[in-house]
Amino acid sequence: MFDPARWPPALLGTAVGALILLIVLLIGALLLSQARLRRAEGRWSQASRGRNAAAQRGEREAERLLQAQGYEIVDRQATLDGALWVDGERRCFTVRLDLLVRRDGQDFIAEVKTGERAPDPLYPPTRRQLLEYALLLPDYGVLLIDMEQETIIEVEVEVEGGAG
Secondary structure, three states, X not given: OOOHHHOOHHHHHHHHHHHHHHHHHHHHHXXXXXXXXXXXXXXXXXXXXXXXXXXXXXXXXXXXXXXXXXXXEEEEEEEXXXXXXXXXEEEEEEEEEEEEEEEOOEEEEEEEEOOOOOOOOOOHHHHHHHHHHHHXXXXXXXXXXXXXOOEEEEEOOOOXXXXX
């Protein structure tokens, strides 16, 4: 039977010591794991802040580029509400637009992109975003501002054929 009172004192001391050591090691491992998670979260958060700062810097530079080409800045970070019907249920969403601009009486949505791939209008995430804008605001033109090349690209959507 399991009766620690009948164990020899040396064995009992060893078992208690081993148990204490095991508990201390487990607590240490948990603390180390938490510290690593906090450090990783800090690096992710720092990287995210860096991307946000770069995006904001890109948008400020894009404004100057657009104004130099005769565009008037109408709004910054405007939001647009939309909805999808999903299995008969209306599901609402909000889209944030980098810039709304106007030139010669025509309104445009200006999407500012930095980096190597994002400024490519055929890069799938960028293409989907541009298509969303064209669908939600069909009377507006769509501009893709490539801040790496400092160019303004006018994008028009054409749908060819049908599904299937």
